[in-house]
Amino acid sequence: MKGNILMTIAVTIIHLVVCAVLIVVVLTQSGKTSGLSGAIGGGSDTYLSKNKAKSFDSRLARVTKWFAAVFALTTLALHLL
Numbered sequence: 182m183k184g185n186i187l188m189t190i191a192v193t194i195i196h197l198v199v200c201a202v203l204i205v206v207v208l209t210q211s212g213k214t215s216g217l218s219g220a221i222g223g224g225s226d227t228y229l230s231k232n233k234a235k236s237f238d239s240r241l242a243r244v245t246k247w248f249a250a251v252f253a254l255t256t257l258a259l260h261l262l
């Protein structure tokens with residue numbers, strides 16, 4: 182009984198940390214299209230800055246997928262505990 186409570190607390194703490202990291206990672210990702218704001222703002226993207234942004238965004242997308250999977254697993258674990 183006591184082990185079950187400790188396990189629930191541990192999974193809850195992991196779940197909260199994953200939630201916070203997932204929120205930060207999603208908010209730091211750039212949008213898929215710059216749209217009208219990029220045209221009005223006059224953002225001059227060079228070839229190197231575009232590739233740098235794409236590699237950073239691809240890493241963020243990969244991290245998002247992993248944290249979303251961990252989020253789903255901890256949610257399921259909390260439901261079953």
